């Protein structure tokens with residue numbers, strides 16, 4: 027049986043771009059010529075989401091947030107809920123990014139609460155996992171990602187887990203210009219798929235899209251996409267300019283064509 031998974035190229039803009047700069051970016055993207063065989067997502071700062079979602083309407087670009095609260099509403103100063111995101115047309119949300127884990131107290135437990143809340147409402151979570159340099163040097167990579175993946179998807183139904191996207195982002199490769207080798211990333215991502223299979227079954231695990239993230243650029247994306255288990259990329263720096271973002275999308279399209 028051949029498995030076809032549509033690759034996902036997702037930009038994570040982090041804390042970059044004003045509303046006007048975000049609008050300019052989307053105006054510069056050739057929306058009508060985006061390839062059909064790639065899922066294209068832009069995860070922008072909250073303030074940019076309403077106008078981006080409106081601009082992207084009817085195009086192949088999906089809009090995502092970079093975080094969310096698990097409660098639908100309440101006394102949670104400074105937080106944003108899933109219904110608020112959905113009301114402005116947001117379809118994706120990054121959950122558990124290593125920057126949130128490192129600087130904002132995100133834990134495996136809060137990641138799981140957020141993932142559960144997202145899938146319940148049809149918001150697609152992009153679940154981030156990955157080891158630090160110290161963990162890698164201590165040969166804990168697999169143990170760490172296994173723990174993070176298991177915790178993140180705990181309690182999800184088969185249908186819910188199939189729709190989730192997982193992003194393997196080794197912390198030491200983020201924003202450093204030192205990407206993982208494609209072979210290493212492919213090996214960890216195959217292991218993540220195996221971890222999903224252990225909790226569900228292989229049929230389900232083979233449907234989950236698993237991205238690589240960490241210093242992905244137009245120059246190196248092809249090597250990652252050559253790995254059979256890698257289904258696209260979660261991209262920071264290189265997603266901030268329309269030209270380089272478009273180059274990443276087109277590279278993934280070639281994977282879809284079987285090249």
Ligand SMILES: O=C(CO)COP(=O)(O)O
Nearest residue numbers: 038200201240241262263
């Ligand atoms: O953190 C990342 C995406 O979520 C990766 O960032 P860079 O592509 O800038 O390394």
